[in-house]
Ligand code: ADP
């Protein structure tokens with residue numbers, strides 16, 4: 117919590133918004149003692165600013181400065197009180213509904229929805245007519261009219277959190293509902309609570325000023341809203357007495373501005389991805405690469421590629437002058453410890469790098485075509501039809517609300533595929549090809565196991581018959597038995613369809629069993645590239661040897677029967693025939 121506060125203070129938006137708001141709070145607290153009585157008639161009406169009355173006088177002859185300063189107190193007090201109450205009521209109702217579910221949820225959600233469809237303004241007017249006047253009336257009216265939106269937001273958040281493992285763990289541990297709501301759910305919504313509070317305060321100030329301006333507040337009180345109400349009534353606009361309404365208007369605008377800045381600062385603080393990088397790295401210019409660019413027998417040629425991320429502490433080079441070639445139909449393995457830049461390189465092939473990253477050097481040639489120089493439109497056409505990708509987490513790579521057939525249709529239609537019927541036919545064919553039942557075309561992702569989803573991911577990647585498939589740790593999330601079946605299937609399909617594979621994994625033994633050639637990436641540098649056989653027996657680079665020695669089955673004594681041990685390590689033994697037999 118203290119760390120969060122410290123970071124909030126370091127942020128520019130938070131600093132500016134916070135200081136403005138703090139200034140107004142101090143003004144509201146001590147200001148009224150420093151100025152004259154705002155209701156006293158002290159001078160001629162409609163007097164422009166003068167030495168006696170720095171902000172001039174109102175249409176009735178009161179001091180505008182005093183009215184502006186004193187008005188801050190009630191306006192901000194009501195604003196923050198309503199902001200807090202609306203957040204509290206909304207959070208309690210929403211979280212209770214979302215967490216308890218069933219009948220409680222039905223009843224509370226129905227109530228919430230009823231409140232949402234009642235227009236706020238008439239409700240406020242009717243309520244206002246029955247309540248005794250005074251600041252509390254405004255608080256009650258605005259809370260009544262505003263809590264329902266919050267309940268909806270908090271309910272959605274509670275529903276999302278309810279399914280998480282830590283809540284299940286708390287239930288298993290025997291914690292009470294009240295404790296789970298206050299100790300497990302609420303702390304996880306801290307940022308939502310904070311940004312809701314700021315947003316609700318903004319709503320409260322705006323709605324309060326609006327109601328009072330219409331004369332629906334307590335017109336005898338001194339608030340920013342009634343200031344504007346009297347300015348209107350006393351014909352400030354007709355007489356062009358701008359000094360009567362501009363100070364109050366400016367204050368309202370500034371408070372709104374500071375609250376908006378704060379809420380955006382909270383968003384960025386709790387979601388670092390929203391923060392803009394200082395400036396993106398400069399992409400490589402299309403320089404001719406002098407080194408011999410092989411044209412025949414090479415499908416993908418990566419020439420001296422460097423990739424940099426822009427971070428707060430400056431550019432950081434994550435891929436450093438990597439060159440490699442992949443032949444048609446080849447399985448090229450890319451190994452290296454986590455963080456060595458494997459995914460970054462894989463994503464770069466499809467130009468899927470995040471905005472903070474750029475290829476700062478080198479070229480990527482596919483079939484002789486410069487991928488780094490393709491236009492956005494050409495790139496869209498290129499992706500998936502020439503190079504496709506299987507993502508590590510099939511759980512999140514599939515859209516949970518679309519049936520499998522629809523996901524195939526989306527992909528096929530994006531590349532000029534024809535009818536939905538044709539897409540579904542292709543989907544059945546592809547599902548069969550990866551060893552799934554064609555009827556699954558109507559299934560939703562949540563109905564499949566992890567292994568089945570990853571098969572669907574592979575089927576989708578192959579749907580447009582690409583020449584290269586980038587597989588980024590496609591089996592890391594799966595158990596070894598499923599992993600084995602899946603890889604067997606990939607090798608079979610590769611033999612049949614003839615695509616090349618860039619297989620990315622930290623599991624070197626797996627690669628040695630699967631790949632034709634393997635490249636070892638260490639801290640962004642490709643330190644060694646060789647055939648799987650040679651790497652197994654005489655790896656040259658110390659880092660490769662280190663990687664190999666970290667897998668006990670791959671010691672030097674295993675040289676006699678390396679493949680067998682390798683496969684044993686990866687629990688691939690039964691697949692050995694399929695893997696080796698099919699490939700060599
Ligand atoms: P691997 O796939 O080999 O595990 P990655 O390619 O995902 O590695 O990451 C390589 C390096 O890039 C890591 O050191 C990581 O810290 C850095 N990195 C990844 N994403 C970003 C980012 N958005 N900003 C800065 N650095 C990043």
Ligand code: MG
Nearest residue numbers: 458459460588
């Ligand atoms: Mg990775």
